[in-house]
Amino acid sequence: MNLNPQDPPQEEKSVTTPKISLRDVTKTYSGVDTPAVKDLNLDIASGEILVLVGPSGCGKSTTLRLINRMIEPSAGEIIFDGEDVTNSDPNELRRRMGYVIQQVGLFPHRTIAENIAIVPKSLKWPKDKIRARVDELLELTGMDPNVYRDRYPKELSGGQAQRVGVARALGAEPDVLLMDEPFGAIDPITRFNLQNEFLRLQSELKKTIVFVTHDIDEAVKMGDRIAILRDQSEIAQLDTPEAILTNPADIFVEDFLGAGAVLKTLTLRRLNDIQLVHAPTITERTNRSEAAAQLRQSDFPFAVLLDDSRRPIAWVNQADLDSSDPLASNSRRIPVKLEPEDTLQEALSVMLQTSAGMSAVVDSTGQYLGTCTIQSLAELLTEPPVDGDSL
Amino acid sequence: MSTPLVVDNPETLPARRNQSISQLDLIVIPVFFVLLAVLLSVVWIYSDFDGTTTSILEPERLWTQAQEQITVALLSTVLVIILAIPLGILVTREGAPRLKNNLVTVLGLGQALPAYGLLVLFFVAFGQGTLTVVLALAAFALLPVLRNTIVGLEQVDKSVIEAGKGMGLTGFQRLRKIELPLAVPVIMGGIRTATIINVGMATLAYLIGGGGLGITIAAGLKINRPVSIFVGAVLVALIALAFDFIGGLAQRYLRPKGL
Amino acid sequence: MDGIRSWFDYLSSRTDLVVETLLQTLTYVVSVTVAASIVSISVGVLTRHNPFAKELSLSIASVFLTIPSLALFTIFIPIVGLGFTPSFIAMFLYALLPILRNTVAGLDSVDSSVMESAKGMGLTPRQVLFRVQLPLAWPIILAGIRVSALLTVGISAIATLVAGGGLGDFIKSGLARLPLPNSLEAIWTGVILSLALALAVDLVLRTIGRFSNPSGVRS
Numbered sequence: 013m014n015l016n017p018q019d020p021p022q023e024e025k026s027v028t029t030p031k032i033s034l035r036d037v038t039k040t041y042s043g044v045d046t047p048a049v050k051d052l053n054l055d056i057a058s059g060e061i062l063v064l065v066g067p068s069g070c071g072k073s074t075t076l077r078l079i080n081r082m083i084e085p086s087a088g089e090i091i092f093d094g095e096d097v098t099n100s101d102p103n104e105l106r107r108r109m110g111y112v113i114q115q116v117g118l119f120p121h122r123t124i125a126e127n128i129a130i131v132p133k134s135l136k137w138p139k140d141k142i143r144a145r146v147d148e149l150l151e152l153t154g155m156d157p158n159v160y161r162d163r164y165p166k167e168l169s170g171g172q173a174q175r176v177g178v179a180r181a182l183g184a185e186p187d188v189l190l191m192d193e194p195f196g197a198i199d200p201i202t203r204f205n206l207q208n209e210f211l212r213l214q215s216e217l218k219k220t221i222v223f224v225t226h227d228i229d230e231a232v233k234m235g236d237r238i239a240i241l242r243d244q245s246e247i248a249q250l251d252t253p254e255a256i257l258t259n260p261a262d263i264f265v266e267d268f269l270g271a272g273a274v275l276k277t278l279t280l281r282r283l284n285d286i287q288l289v290h291a292p293t294i295t296e297r298t299n300r301s302e303a304a305a306q307l308r309q310s311d312f313p314f315a316v317l318l319d320d321s322r323r324p325i326a327w328v329n330q331a332d333l334d335s336s337d338p339l340a341s342n343s344r345r346i347p348v349k350l351e352p353e354d355t356l357q358e359a360l361s362v363m364l365q366t367s368a369g370m371s372a373v374v375d376s377t378g379q380y381l382g383t384c385t386i387q388s389l390a391e392l393l394t395e396p397p398v399d400g401d402s403l
Numbered sequence: 404m405s406t407p408l409v410v411d412n413p414e415t416l417p418a419r420r421n422q423s424i425s426q427l428d429l430i431v432i433p434v435f436f437v438l439l440a441v442l443l444s445v446v447w448i449y450s451d452f453d454g455t456t457t458s459i460l461e462p463e464r465l466w467t468q469a470q471e472q473i474t475v476a477l478l479s480t481v482l483v484i485i486l487a488i489p490l491g492i493l494v495t496r497e498g499a500p501r502l503k504n505n506l507v508t509v510l511g512l513g514q515a516l517p518a519y520g521l522l523v524l525f526f527v528a529f530g531q532g533t534l535t536v537v538l539a540l541a542a543f544a545l546l547p548v549l550r551n552t553i554v555g556l557e558q559v560d561k562s563v564i565e566a567g568k569g570m571g572l573t574g575f576q577r578l579r580k581i582e583l584p585l586a587v588p589v590i591m592g593g594i595r596t597a598t599i600i601n602v603g604m605a606t607l608a609y610l611i612g613g614g615g616l617g618i619t620i621a622a623g624l625k626i627n628r629p630v631s632i633f634v635g636a637v638l639v640a641l642i643a644l645a646f647d648f649i650g651g652l653a654q655r656y657l658r659p660k661g662l
Numbered sequence: 663m664d665g666i667r668s669w670f671d672y673l674s675s676r677t678d679l680v681v682e683t684l685l686q687t688l689t690y691v692v693s694v695t696v697a698a699s700i701v702s703i704s705v706g707v708l709t710r711h712n713p714f715a716k717e718l719s720l721s722i723a724s725v726f727l728t729i730p731s732l733a734l735f736t737i738f739i740p741i742v743g744l745g746f747t748p749s750f751i752a753m754f755l756y757a758l759l760p761i762l763r764n765t766v767a768g769l770d771s772v773d774s775s776v777m778e779s780a781k782g783m784g785l786t787p788r789q790v791l792f793r794v795q796l797p798l799a800w801p802i803i804l805a806g807i808r809v810s811a812l813l814t815v816g817i818s819a820i821a822t823l824v825a826g827g828g829l830g831d832f833i834k835s836g837l838a839r840l841p842l843p844n845s846l847e848a849i850w851t852g853v854i855l856s857l858a859l860a861l862a863v864d865l866v867l868r869t870i871g872r873f874s875n876p877s878g879v880r881s
Contacts (some may be wrong), residue, residue: 108786117779121876164878515860517819603730
């Protein structure tokens with residue numbers, strides 16, 4: 013089990029140079045004794061999304077802003093693409109990185125097209141290349157160029173404004189994007205969609221992204237790796253979401269993950285990761301007393317009633333078998349049938365919907381494959397992880 | 404000659420700025436005062452006064468003129484407060500928005516009225532006398548106080564008023580307990596401005612027989628005695644600065660705590 | 663009405679004089695406003711990062727406005743004599759505050775997230791000032807210039823008292839000759855033409871505003 017927060021997970025090839033490195037970076041504000049960031053060492057690999065997450069005031073935004081030197085470090089080095097940029101021209105550095113902030117900060121006196129074109133224009137791109145790029149970025153971020161190109165920021169909703177913010181950051185094709193709580197000021201539904209779209213975008217573009225958030229759920233969803241930060245940006249744990257959720261390095265990390273951490277791991281696993289159990293199956297034609305005996309002998313409170321095509325219809329218990337009513341007429345019908353690709357979280361929510369506490373899993377044709385019970389989920393969660401960094 | 408609210412459109416007025424009294428004001432004004440007083444003393448002591456100058460600059464005459472000027476200015480300020488604040492309150496009650504906006508714009512343009520011209524017109528209309536002067540001064544000083552009353556009441560956080568309404572306070576109670584106290588800093592700013600305008604315009608009162616230190620300045624101009632001009636001008640400036648300082652103190656200490 | 667007709671007669675028999683005086687006042691207004699704008703905007707920009715300097719310059723400018731007009735017009739006479747110069751100086755000092763106050767307020771009013779994102783995109787501080795802050799602050803600054811110009815129109819009448827010319831001449835001459843014929847008309851000329859000039863100046867500046875205020879920022 014990897015408990016050392018500084019070592020990268022074993023999947024990462026140690027031969028690749030990190031895209032960005034922070035070496036012993038410290039930031040102390042004058043007049044304040046304790047540094048905001050202390051001796052931070054962090055490597056960010058090319059093409060990954062690294063999420064910086066932690067409680068308010070831990071220094072995550074400060075850390076982000078040290079990378080593009082919006083805040084100058086008091087000590088230490090910043091290495092970008094193998095080059096020490098600690099003392100180079102900061103404006104030039106920032107033109108090589110995209111920067112997205114929570115309030116977006118679009119220039120209200122410029123059209124959307126002009127906003128997106130700002131960095132390309134600074135870099136003196138030819139006009140038609142800029143025009144083409146603007147349209148390309150608008151489409152990439154889900155906005156029709158013909159509709160939005162000449163509009164002004166005040167005409168946009170919060171979600172649209174942030175899409176333009178992302179488009180603008182991508183303007184001059186930077187390799188790196190720095191994002192400071194970009195979806196923080198947006199309503200949950202739009203945020204959910206923007207997160208998904210952003211992940212889709214990233215799968216095409218493969219930028220190196222440093223993403224700051226205070227929301228652990230967002231971190232788990234967005235991050236390839238997560239750095240959980242303590243005061244003064246001290247790294248409590250740096251690892252993949254699964255690793256952190258299943259093996260928090262210490263009490264601080266556990267507390268930060270919160271009681272919901274265990275449940276969060278359910279979003280990361282699927283039904284085909286676990287062993288399905290097999291409750292007794294019966295059909296309308298099965299002999300009731302035989303079925304009752306079979307059920308009594310098994311560990312299960314319910315049997316699965318199948319139809320003629322082996323599709324599960326309802327849960328059946330002893331009382332139902334003992335009565336003379338048709339089996340299919342009882343109230344414990346199976347409303348939702350899960351498939352092996354579904355996440356365990358979905359399985360759990362289905363299980364909680366029926367009084368049976370079990371859910372039926374079917375294959376692509378709808379035929380019964382097995383049962384998932386709350387018991388089997390609980391057993392799973394207490395198992396050690398199956399992937400690379402165990403033992 | 405006015406210190407208008409500089410941002411014409413109340414919307415664009417950054418609310419905090421109008422309320423915050425710069426600490427520095429209370430230092431800069433006394434500094435200028437002292438500088439001018441020193442300058443005055445130096446000039447007084449080291450200039451040669453000829454006969455005419457001596458008679459123009461007789462201390463008793465100067466004192467009388469100063470008193471005349473201050474009296475007229477204060478009377479006008481009181482008159483303006485009595486007229487402008489109730490009017491400002493009336494105009495900001497619900498149901499008169501367009502009237503108010505037009506009024507505010509007109510008041511803005513009123514800054515361009517030539518004070519000199521107005522004074523003379525009042526003289527033509529009402530003849531000579533202290534009353535004429537006071538009325539003319541009041542007409543001019545009305546603008547900033549009315550305008551600041553309107554803007555001051557408008558900028559009170561609507562949700563606080565709403566809360567008051569929800570607590571069962573009547574319109575009058577809301578006015579007295581919420582709106583007016585919270586508008587005080589802005590209204591005080593207007594009164595302070597008006598006072599300065601009044602002191603300033605009272606300098607011109609001599610033109611229509613209203614007395615004041617303008618007499619000394621004008622006498623110096625007429626017979627070409629620079630010393631008289633200078634002394635008169637500096638004295639007037641000193642009085643104005645003193646009033647501004649007092650106004651600044653009032654603005655600072657009359658402001659409700661917590662604002 | 664008789665009064666109006668006699669006023670028009672008065673005007674038409676002296677068109678040259680009226681025009682000349684009007685131009686004198688206009689000269690004052692334009693030169694003072696331009697000079698004060700240059701100085702005030704520069705000071706506002708230069709002090710934008712230094713709160714103390716900002717407050718200090720505002721305090722000083724507002725002291726000038728406190729000093730009564732006649733005093734400010736005459737206080738420099740021992741040094742510069744009568745006529746155009748002391749008038750210009752006085753009006754210039756008066757015109758500083760409205761523009762300075764609005765420059766400061768305007769620059770302060772730019773949303774900090776816009777400044778942050780501008781910096782984050784690699785715009786140099788100069789670029790941020792000229793491409794982002796000033797354009798966004800411009801409507802407020804222009805409003806200050808407008809107030810200043812109107813103020814100057816009003817004050818300019820006092821110039822006559824120090825032999826500085828301008829529309830105040832009519833008022834002075836009228837007052838001196840009361841109740842002789844044409845004295846009242848002279849006074850009205852001074853007052854009404856001042857107002858007319860003020861309206862014209864206001865209109866011109868508002869039109870400039872409509873064309874120079876950046877679109878996309880408040881209508």
